[in-house]
Amino acid sequence: MDLRIFTEPQQGATYDTLLTVAKATEDLGFDAFFRSDHYLKMGEVDGLPGPTDAWITLAGLARETRRIRLGTLMTAATFRLPGVLAIQVAQVDQMSGGRVELGLGAGWFEEEHTAYGIPFPKEKFGRLEEQLEIVTGLWGTPPGETYDFHGTHYDLTGSPALPKPAQEKIxxxxxxxGAQRTPRLAARYADEFNMPFSSVEDSERQFGRVREAARAAGRDADELVLSNALVVCVGRDDQEVARRAAAIGREVDELRTNxxxxxxxxxxxxxxxxxEVGSRRFYLQVLDLADLDHLELIASQVQSQL
Structure with a gap:
């Protein structure tokens, strides 16, 4: 079981704060540092000093870390054109020496699009599917050949499909x-399927759909890594758990459930x-980025037992 640290910088974090957490992630032996890709705070926080861009952040971290994997849960397909996204991710992968992973989703938070003048199309899933085909197609085009794509939402002609990532496959x-289209997309394009903020029972049901879709696509279902993401709040005793829950504005009983x-x-x-239901990787959503003792506790007393 891999444990990865997952942050939500739109809630309020500078690059320096994220760098500190990423270095702690590396020093404490966690597998990866991931971040959300959002431009607007959520809930009752001030969000100061304002958002940081996911891929600019990861580019910086790529040069200031050495071992951990780096990625997004999830980059919104509405934020970037697919050709530009392919260039950005490939470049950050080169900068990291081949440690990048791309989580890509349809985009859902309409308010952040409105706040920053980003178009929010009604039909997002078709765009996501075309972006997945284009990004992976650009990376997979042999050097010296060109890439064409003519879809409903995007049109590429004669692309040199450069640069290439450092990894053979990001x-x-x-x-x-989603019960149907999401498993189908995962079966076609994904190396990993992530079930966010869900119960064991819901995860088991969705994992089953994804594995079934993979088999229907003629793919070995065991090739897909299955993972979960959940908020984490660990304490040495009940008082410490309560203190950490209060610091992120949550109730202990609710956190124990969800x-x-x-x-x-x-x-x-x-x-x-x-x-037991197939998850092989956990993204621990850490919401108090100043509490590095929390990460140390998880590393020493949770990660060590897995």
Whole structure:
């Protein structure tokens, strides 16, 4: 079971804060540092000093870390044209020495599009599917050849399909709760399927759909890494759990139900229940980025037991 640290910088974080957390992620032995791709805060926070761009952040971290994987949960297909996205991600992969992963989703938060003048199309899923085909097609085009694509939403002619990533294949993550189209997309394009903020039972049901879709597409279902993302709130005792829950504006009982909360033993046990239904990787959503002791506790008393 891989443990990855997952941050939500739109809630309020500078690049320097993210760098500190990423370096702690690396030093403490976690597998990866991931971040959301949002431009507007959510909920009752001030969001200061304002948003940071996901791929600019990861470019910086690519040069200031050495081991951890770096990626997004999830880049919104509405934010970037697919050809530009392919260039950006390939470049950051080169800058990192081949440690980048791309989580790509349809985009859903209309208010942030309105706030920053980003078009928010009614039909987003078709755009996502075309973006997946274009980005992976550009990366997979042999050097010296060109790439063409003529779809409903995007049109590319004679693209040199450059630059190439450092990795032979950048892992692509797809996630979500959709019962039909999402599993089909994952079966076609994904190296990993992520189930965000869901129960063991809902994860098991969706994992089954994804594996079935992979088999229907003629693919070995075991090729797909299955993963989960949940908010994390661990404490050495009940008082520490309560303090950490209060710091992120959540209730302990709600977090125990909907997240990974409680003592290290409780969290290890709950991760084990997800592992029983097929999950091989966890994205721990860390919402208090100033609490590095939290990461140390997870590394020493949760990660060490998995």
């Amino acid at each position: 892992p692509v993550l797809i996630g979500g709760h 997240g990974l909360a409680g003592s290290p033993a409780e969290v290890v046990d709950k991760i084990g229940r997800y592992a």
